[in-house]
Amino acid sequence: MFLHKLEETIADFIQNSEQNFVDEFDMMQIYDPPLLGVAGASDQLWEIMKEPNVVGPDHLTPKEWLSEANSVISYFLPFTEEIRSSNRLEGLPSKEWLYGRCEGEMFNDAVRLLIIDEIEVVEGKALAPALDKRFTINNYISNWSERHVAFIAGLGTFSLSHSLITNFGTAGRIGSVIVDLELEPKPRLYQEVEEYCSKCGTCINRCPPRAITENNKDEGSCSHHLDKILELNKSRYGCGKCQTAVPCEYSNPTKLNLITKK
Numbered sequence: 655m656f657l658h659k660l661e662e663t664i665a666d667f668i669q670n671s672e673q674n675f676v677d678e679f680d681m682m683q684i685y686d687p688p689l690l691g692v693a694g695a696s697d698q699l700w701e702i703m704k705e706p707n708v709v710g711p712d713h714l715t716p717k718e719w720l721s722e723a724n725s726v727i728s729y730f731l732p733f734t735e736e737i738r739s740s741n742r743l744e745g746l747p748s749k750e751w752l753y754g755r756c757e758g759e760m761f762n763d764a765v766r767l768l769i770i771d772e773i774e775v776v777e778g779k780a781l782a783p784a785l786d787k788r789f790t791i792n793n794y795i796s797n798w799s800e801r802h803v804a805f806i807a808g809l810g811t812f813s814l815s816h817s818l819i820t821n822f823g824t825a826g827r828i829g830s831v832i833v834d835l836e837l838e839p840k841p842r843l844y845q846e847v848e849e850y851c852s853k854c855g856t857c858i859n860r861c862p863p864r865a866i867t868e869n870n871k872d873e874g875s876c877s878h879h880l881d882k883i884l885e886l887n888k889s890r891y892g893c894g895k896c897q898t899a900v901p902c903e904y905s906n907p908t909k910l911n912l913i914t915k916k
């Protein structure tokens with residue numbers, strides 16, 4: 655019940671908040687309504703995140719962020735068709751995508767704060783790790799990985815490009831808030847880490863610095879490419895070629911296959 659109401663509140667915020675519209679592009683809308691997931695704070699996967707090949711020992715569990723934690727609300731904010739379609743050409747990222755990355759992350763922070771407010775209204779406690787002073791990123795690895803959190807919260811699985819594929823695809827941004835409310839966890843309808851990836855390889859050819867292969871992704875060359883984009887655009891950066899003009903841009907390709915097979 656609480657979650658359903660929260661979903662409506664976020665959808666309303668997406669439709670009506672000025673922060674979700676970009677003046678420079680004739681009030682272009684950044685995000686469509688979100689997908690919400692929930693993970694239990696005692697889920698066994700939190701400890702598995704600390705393993706070196708998963709995220710690493712610095713990844714904190716929900717209770718390490720907030721001792722009273724009982725649940726984690728994770729959400730995926732899908733980019734609108736306008737932002738996604740603008741980035742389908744090869745080469746440099748579209749200006750719209752760069753606004754989606756930068757202004758879009760500011761809006762993502764506003765969603766985190768909105769959820770914290772909603773929890774406090776019902777006298778609960780809430781904390782968004784991305785907004786906490788303990789949040790860090792070392793050598794491309796954070797101590798709270800939004801994709802891994804979303805995986806645990808039932809929102810989707812990883813892809814060849816290491817993006818998270820949800821039922822609304824990969825092109826969008828992820829956020830989460832740890833809460834002391836006991837919410838029912840969302841079932842994970844997958845067993846494997848890359849179960850929603852069809853391994854079509856389209857992202858391999860889309861990647862400008864060729865950072866993606868069938869077995870690996872070179873985060874260093876992806877990051878170096880993003881630095882070059884920042885240099886060209888000064889205060890904004892982004893790329894997202896691996897998340898646009900690919901079958902997982904706005905859908906889960908393995909579910910599409912199931913539908914067409916019927």
Ligand code: B12
Pocket residue numbers: 699702707708709710755784791794795796797798799800801802805812813815816817818819823824825826827828829847873874876877880891892893894896897
């Ligand atoms: C550091 C960082 C980067 C680095 C490294 C990216 C990376 N893949 O980790 C650089 C600068 C290269 C980068 C690039 C981009 N980023 Co970035 N980045 C982050 C950040 C801040 C932390 C990532 C992190 O902690 N990684 C941890 C490591 C361990 O992840 P990993 O190596 O991919 O994990 C593998 C292992 O865990 C393995 N595995 C092995 N065993 C097991 C077992 C289990 C159970 C599981 C689950 C997994 C697993 O599976 C994973 C995939 O192979 C997050 C924000 C956040 N706080 O999470 C955003 C984030 C990942 N970035 C994002 C985006 C959108 C981008 C870009 C598209 C840029 C842009 N906006 O235009 C590109 C390309 C992204 C891509 N395809 O991966 C989004 C991803 C959205 C999505 N749908 O997936 C995030 C979540 C930001 C957000 N808030 O939405 N990013």
